[in-house]
Amino acid sequence: MSAQLEQRVDVELPTEPSAVGRRPVVRWAMLVVGLIVTLALPWFVYPPVAMDIAAWALFAISVDLLLGYTGLLSFGHAAFWGTSAYTTGLIAINSGLPFPVAILGGAVVAMLLAVPIGYLSVRRTGIYFAMVTLAFAQMIYFIANQWRSVTGGENGLQGIPKNLGGLTDLVNSDSFYFYYAALPIILIGVFIAWRTVNSPFGRVLVAIRDNPARARALGYDVERYKIMAFVLSAGLAGLAGGVFAVSHGFASLQELIWTTSGKVVLITVLGGIGTLWGPVLGAALVVSLEDQLASSGFNGTGIITGAIFVVIVLAFRHGIWGTARNGINAWLRKRRQGARSD
Amino acid sequence: MPDARVSPLLETSALTKEFRGFRAVSEVDLAVEQGTVHALVGPNGAGKTTLFNLLTGFLTPTSGTIRFDGRDITGQQPEQIAHLGVARSFQITSLFDQMSVVDHVELALASPTGLGYRFWRSAGQMRRFRERAMALLGEVGLADRAGAYAGSLAYGQKRALELALALALDPKLLLLDEPTAGMGLEDVDRTIALVKKVSAGRTVVFVDHNMHVVGSLADTVTVLQSGKVLAQGTYDQVRTDERVVTAYLGQAG
Numbered sequence: 001m002s003a004q005l006e007q008r009v010d011v012e013l014p015t016e017p018s019a020v021g022r023r024p025v026v027r028w029a030m031l032v033v034g035l036i037v038t039l040a041l042p043w044f045v046y047p048p049v050a051m052d053i054a055a056w057a058l059f060a061i062s063v064d065l066l067l068g069y070t071g072l073l074s075f076g077h078a079a080f081w082g083t084s085a086y087t088t089g090l091i092a093i094n095s096g097l098p099f100p101v102a103i104l105g106g107a108v109v110a111m112l113l114a115v116p117i118g119y120l121s122v123r124r125t126g127i128y129f130a131m132v133t134l135a136f137a138q139m140i141y142f143i144a145n146q147w148r149s150v151t152g153g154e155n156g157l158q159g160i161p162k163n164l165g166g167l168t169d170l171v172n173s174d175s176f177y178f179y180y181a182a183l184p185i186i187l188i189g190v191f192i193a194w195r196t197v198n199s200p201f202g203r204v205l206v207a208i209r210d211n212p213a214r215a216r217a218l219g220y221d222v223e224r225y226k227i228m229a230f231v232l233s234a235g236l237a238g239l240a241g242g243v244f245a246v247s248h249g250f251a252s253l254q255e256l257i258w259t260t261s262g263k264v265v266l267i268t269v270l271g272g273i274g275t276l277w278g279p280v281l282g283a284a285l286v287v288s289l290e291d292q293l294a295s296s297g298f299n300g301t302g303i304i305t306g307a308i309f310v311v312i313v314l315a316f317r318h319g320i321w322g323t324a325r326n327g328i329n330a331w332l333r334k335r336r337q338g339a340r341s342d
Numbered sequence: 343m344p345d346a347r348v349s350p351l352l353e354t355s356a357l358t359k360e361f362r363g364f365r366a367v368s369e370v371d372l373a374v375e376q377g378t379v380h381a382l383v384g385p386n387g388a389g390k391t392t393l394f395n396l397l398t399g400f401l402t403p404t405s406g407t408i409r410f411d412g413r414d415i416t417g418q419q420p421e422q423i424a425h426l427g428v429a430r431s432f433q434i435t436s437l438f439d440q441m442s443v444v445d446h447v448e449l450a451l452a453s454p455t456g457l458g459y460r461f462w463r464s465a466g467q468m469r470r471f472r473e474r475a476m477a478l479l480g481e482v483g484l485a486d487r488a489g490a491y492a493g494s495l496a497y498g499q500k501r502a503l504e505l506a507l508a509l510a511l512d513p514k515l516l517l518l519d520e521p522t523a524g525m526g527l528e529d530v531d532r533t534i535a536l537v538k539k540v541s542a543g544r545t546v547v548f549v550d551h552n553m554h555v556v557g558s559l560a561d562t563v564t565v566l567q568s569g570k571v572l573a574q575g576t577y578d579q580v581r582t583d584e585r586v587v588t589a590y591l592g593q594a595g
């Protein structure tokens with residue numbers, strides 16, 4: 001019996017105790033279900049809200065890449081989401097280029113901004129890293145607020161067009177069509193995140209998260225890896241922020257303010273860090289809840305989501321997704337043991 | 343090796359580390375010749391681990407210099423020193439708890455190749471190191487635990503994995519901080535045999551409290567006490583050195 005077990009260990013390396021999200025069948029099934037839900041979303045949800053969910057999901061995934069996979073809590077990610085929102089808007093307004101090109105430009109600028117910010121903040125860890133990133137984000141907010149001629153100051157940047165060549169009229173006619181036009185950008189972002197965490201680079205990130213000193217002793221340049229992860233993450237936040245700005249047709253200071261950084265961390269932790277699925281779930285819950293509360297004319301949205309956040313984080317330490325996954329795994333294990341003893 | 347006699351592989355001069363005025367390592371001159379096995383012994387708190395941290399760049403010396411393989415490495419970063427060919431094991435086992443044993447070794451083997459930067463490749467690429475990783479795990483007696491999480495290993499097995507990781511870097515200089523601490527007799531003997539085997543053509547510096555281990559492995563020995571070098575020489579010279587005997591009898595009482 002034990003010889004048999006050991007042999008199995010040799011054949012299928014490495015053995016992972018988690019069934020959900022590890023067995024290929026389960027992985028593919030989750031992926032298919034996720035895709036169907038994503039494609040069907042604007043049939044059930046008001047399309048602009050569906051678009052918001054998708055954008056915030058990618059934004060939260062970008063935070064998870066740092067928090068869940070690298071062990072860095074960025075409290076300034078609004079800087080990248082917002083900078084890309086403005087840049088995307090400026091490109092779209094001034095050049096008339098198709099909106100995906102404008103969004104790509106926004107993401108590139110967000111990544112360029114992340115190089116110096118990442119370089120200066122990855123030397124800090126834990127709460128100090130969070131504070132440094134917050135400080136930089138506040139600086140960007142301040143600049144945007146002062147630089148009225150470009151950003152429109154408190155009025156924001158109005159009238160961002162949804163250009164898409166011959167399809168321009170169609171995507172402008174109905175936000176339902178815009179959702180499908182913009183969704184590929186979000187999906188590409190999610191794919192990049194998935195590829196990254198399942199790459200050799202992703203392995204090193206997890207090693208750095210769990211034991212940075214050991215990673216260094218193995219010859220890994222921890223700071224460089226952290227900067228790379230930070231810049232990649234900023235690019236994904238930039239893609240998300242660009243989609244958000246084009247979807248709404250404007251970019252405002254709201255995109256750069258610190259509460260936006262807080263909200264995306266909330267969504268990520270609520271959904272469950274280190275899973276990629278968690279942030280998506282968190283975004284769906286928080287964005288649709290906020291929409292419900294807002295359309296019922298309720299003014300204290302922040303208080304409600306904040307309270308729910310506190311309750312969930314206290315009750316489920318691994319977030320909603322992590323808790324559900326652990327529960328299902330425990331149930332599967334029990335069932336298997338039951339089947340064996342029969 | 344023509345220049346082996348010309349200059350030692352590792353040489354420190356007046357190496358000193360102070361923690362808020364407290365001298366953990368004090369004016370240490372150490373010379374380790376190429377191809378030799380050198381033991382570092384001394385009571386707890388003597389500064390052995392601190393010395394290792396200085397040699398591997400985890401601590402910056404307060405004063406003094408470190409030369410390795412003909413160049414001054416004082417103040418270099420740990421990952422740079424690792425790339426120059428210095429690998430270490432940690433006294434307090436230091437692993438990635440959520441990673442399988444074989445993944446650890448693959449990660450170590452991938453380090454000099456730069457594969458770690460490829461975020462666009464599949465993690466399956468790491469499997470190109472599988473064969474070599476399994477061979478190393480076989481050497482340290484961990485082949486049957488290759489799929490287990492490092493966090494689930496017994497203490498002696500964690501020590502063995504530490505050794506496999508250091509070996510995976512194929513270093514010129516191997517630094518082992520108490521490789522046999524907490525091991526049963528059988529594992530101690532296996533580790534001795536293993537270090538003997540891998541020290542062929544390599545330079546090793548190790549810390550150990552077990553005099554059987556020191557006697558079986560070491561060509562030369564340095565005795566540290568309160569951060570200072572108390573005695574240096576062959577095992578037999580040091581063992582009979584009056585100061586060492588006094589110091590050890592003094593503390594054994």
Ligand SMILES: Nc1ncnc2c1ncn2[C@@H]1O[C@H](COP(=O)(O)OP(=O)(O)O)[C@@H](O)[C@H]1O
Pocket residue numbers: 361366384385386387388389390391392393
């Ligand atoms: N980071 C540190 N800060 C302050 N004191 C330290 C630090 N590291 C080690 N020490 C002190 O330096 C002395 C030597 O410690 P160490 O090198 O671990 O000894 P050994 O490995 O020989 O047992 C001890 O007194 C220890 O308390």
Ligand SMILES: [Mg+2]
Pocket residue numbers: 390391392433
């Ligand atoms: Mg020690």
